[in-house]
Amino acid sequence: MASADSPRKLNLAVLISGGGSNLQSILDACKEKGYPAQVRVVISNTSDAYGLIRAQEAGVPAITISHKDFDSRTEFENALNNELADYDIDLICLAGFMRILTPDFITKWSRKIINTHPSLLPKFGGEGMYGMRVHQAVLEAGETESGSTIHYVIPEVDKGEIILQKRVNIHSHDTPETLAKRVLASEHIAYPEAIKQIALKIGF
Ligand code: GRF
Secondary structure (H helix, E strand, O other): OOOOOOOOOEEEEEEEOOOOHHHHHHHHHHHOOOOOEEEEEEEEOOOOOHHHHHHHHOOOOEEEOOHHHOOOHHHHHHHHHHHHOOOOOOEEEEOOOOOOOOHHHHHHOOOOEEEEEOOOOOOOOOOOOOOHHHHHHHHHOOOOEEEEEEEEOOOOOOOOOEEEEEEEEOOOOOOHHHHHHHHHHHHHHHHHHHHHHHHHHOOO
């Protein structure tokens, strides 16, 4: 409970589908003294996501809601909403969450869902632009820099307002894999920073 010694923090839900290295960067930031947010719950749509173990190790409830158990996106999202309702969530952080959310869900959580994308949006975003495809496209386009973008989620994929970006240089010998590694490291800095920025902006 909040008191003078423990001010109320921004309550986060982190949604994942995989390794959860971005989740880890958020969990680590939350351990820092004075960081204005805390992870209340981690939800994965796949039961074997390593991020679930990261959550357990941090003492955070780790829940699987498999989209395969539901007949429609709406039913899956109703289950998500039921779970989120238990944790007084202020902000949903998508961190490698590989499901497209419906406009209904996004509207319900308007300005309360953020995402990380591994390029300098608006470049190399949109439906189908994920994972190694992004880095492949960046290299094929002959870009000299790439990076990460933390943005609000709106129904149009990767089109929401940008909160912050981190740039990385592209090296002449880069492959999609080497570039991916550098961009991921930049996301690990960007995501906790963006959450802090939002928390401070709304007065936490
Ligand atoms: C990140 O590069 C993110 O931008 C993309 O998927 C990756 C997730 O990595 N959507 P992790 O699961 O946080 O390690």
